[in-house]
Amino acid sequence: MGNPETFYKEALAWLEANCPQSQRTPASREELVYGGNKCVFPSDDAKTWLELMAARGWTVPTWPKEYGGAGLSSEEAGLLQKAMRKLGCRSPLIGHGLWMLGPALLEYGTREQKLQHLPGIARGEIRWCQGYSEPGAGSDLASLRCxxxxxxxxxxxxxxxxxxTDGNHADWIFVLVRTDFDNPAKQAGISFLLIDLESAGVEVKPCxxxxxxxxxxxxxxxxxxxxxxxxxxxxNEGWAIAKSLLVHERTMMSQIQEYIPRLPHSVVEYARNYVGLDENGQLADDALRGQLTSHLMNAHAMQLAQQRAFEERRAGVLDKRSTLYFKAWATEEDQRKDELLLAMLGSAxxxxxxxxxxxxxxQVTRQFLTNKALTIGGGTTEVQLNLMARALGLPGREV
Ligand SMILES: Cc1cc2nc3c(=O)[nH]c(=O)nc-3n(C[C@H](O)[C@H](O)[C@H](O)COP(=O)(O)OP(=O)(O)OC[C@H]3O[C@@H](n4cnc5c(N)ncnc54)[C@H](O)[C@@H]3O)c2cc1C
Incomplete structure (x- = not known):
């Protein structure tokens, strides 16, 4: 890459000139843009913002240019993210295509598949969903029978x-299917397929x-x-792709707060407003003060650990198994924060x-309920702990 400082300054200047003011505040749930054929943009600005970013390849900055990206190095992409954070720019586009299928296709797809699917993901034209779990095959995914x-x-x-998730809004689904019913090794008979949800015989029922x-x-x-x-x-070789995609899913889940709507206030502001301060200017409730301090320390530690992982990835020495720990720890901490907010707000x-x-x-109440799913979706915490135990060579059962 060229001079990082120059790149950062140029990125910041471009964002300053092009990001609409309305796209520089935290997005509510209704304002998130997932793209796809059925997409209804929350505003003209959101549409313009996506088009401008996609035209630069900045919805997927590290993907090659021919597939809709900007061919940036991970360091440049990190600087771009830093510049976006500085101005408070929203992600112009989010979803399963960007986070999961795209990276998996870059690794395992043919050139034709990449050319067919990646640019549509990068421009937000096609929305994807994930067809892994089945009744009886969630944690024990390899038991799938489709x-x-x-x-x-x-x-x-x-x-x-x-x-x-989002099956009712998506255009395509990536699925794991069983193609060999006789092989006793259940992981061996699985294949990875891409299916157009408009195909005859597909039915999607929301719950x-x-x-x-x-x-x-x-x-x-x-x-x-x-x-x-x-x-x-x-x-019959889909299991390796399935596992690789799960690494991307865990990475996304561990950074989920970047993508989901943020509460209008920080946890400290909620504490001030609802618990109040004593005469020394400290939070009036000792127990809640302790819990708030623990949460802030944990959140800071997580941020530093993720920064370290980012640097390790950049240096090509990241152990991908660390995503197990990031997913489990970050989502558990998110839920601890929700519990804390509930305690602070009381009957409110x-x-x-x-x-x-x-x-x-x-919003606090709804977020508490929504985030209950964080430690289930993308693999439960118990399963992440089992896999971590295996990675550490501890005794345990196959999962
Ligand atoms: C909000 C949300 C979104 C989701 N989106 C998608 C999606 O888009 N696509 C998709 O394919 N799937 C999706 N899932 C499914 C998700 O991957 C599964 O729910 C998850 O893997 C758990 O599987 P299960 O629900 O069948 O629970 P089960 O596997 O039946 O688990 C039930 C309980 O048993 C525990 N358990 C199971 N096995 C073990 C073990 N070996 N050791 C210890 N404890 C164990 C689990 O931790 C859990 O507490 C989503 C789930 C949620 C909650």
Whole structure:
């Protein structure tokens, strides 16, 4: 790369000149942009911001230019992120395509598959969802039974996927299917397929979540014909791709606070407003003060650990197994923060809707409920701990 300081200054100047003012504040849930054919932009500014960033390749800055990226080094991408944070710029685009499928395709896809799918992801034209879990195959993912028969020039898929986040908003789904039913090693008979959700025989049924959202679906496949060129990697060799993609998913989950809507105030501001200060200017409740201090120290430690991981990745020495720990620890800490906020707000955090509660208070309650899922989605904490134990050579069961 050229001079990092010059790159940073130029990036900052470009962002300053191009990022609409309305895109420089934390986004609410309704303002997040996932793209895709069904996308309804929350504002003209959000659309313009995405188009400008995509045209520069900055929605996926490290991807090669021919696939919609900007070909930046990870150091440059880090500087770009720093410049965006400085100005408070929103992510112009988020979603499964950017976070998970794109990186997996870059590693395992053919050139044709990359050219077909990556630019559409980078420009926010196609929205993807993930079809891994099934009834009876969540933590024990390799037990999946979604049936895929090889018919020569195409595959025939029958079965069900569950917990498909955003299945009702997505255009395409990446799925793990069983292509070998006789091999006793269950990981051996799995393949990785890309399926257009508009294909005949696909049905997506939304379910309502604890926080009231309906972005979570069951996805059914009934004799769905999938062209052979939609197979990523070799037949029966999908498990390696599945695991690699999970590394990207854990990375995203450990940084989830970067992407999901932020509360309008910091935890310290909530503490001041709802608990109050004593005559010494300290938080009036000793126990909550202790919990707040622990949370702030943990959050700072996590930030430093992630910075170290970023530097290790840049130097090519990152042990990818560390994503297990980041995912488990960051999501558990997010939930501890939610519990703390609830304790600080007291009865003000008991609202679901209505005039008796401010928007800020309702957001705290909804976030508490939403974040319950963080330690389940992307693999439960127990499973991350099991995998960590294995990585450390401790005795344990296969998971
Ligand atoms: C909000 C959310 C979004 C999701 N989005 C998607 C998605 O888009 N696509 C997708 O494919 N999946 C998705 N999932 C599914 C998610 O990956 C699974 O829920 C998760 O892997 C757990 O599987 P399960 O729900 O079947 O629970 P189970 O595997 O049945 O686990 C039940 C409990 O048993 C524990 N347990 C299981 N096995 C072990 C073990 N060996 N050792 C110790 N404890 C164990 C678990 O920790 C858990 O507490 C999502 C889940 C959530 C909550």
């Amino acid at each position: 049936r895929c028969e090889d018919k020569g020039d195409h595959f025939l898929v029958n079965g069900q996927k569950s917990w498909t 309502t979540l604890l926080d009231g959202n309906e972005d979570f679906c069951d996805t059914f496949f009934d004799n769905v014909v999938v062209p052979r060129e939609n197979l990523v990697g070799d037949i 955090a008991l609202g679901w809707e209505g005039d008796g509660f401010s928007d800020d208070e309702l």
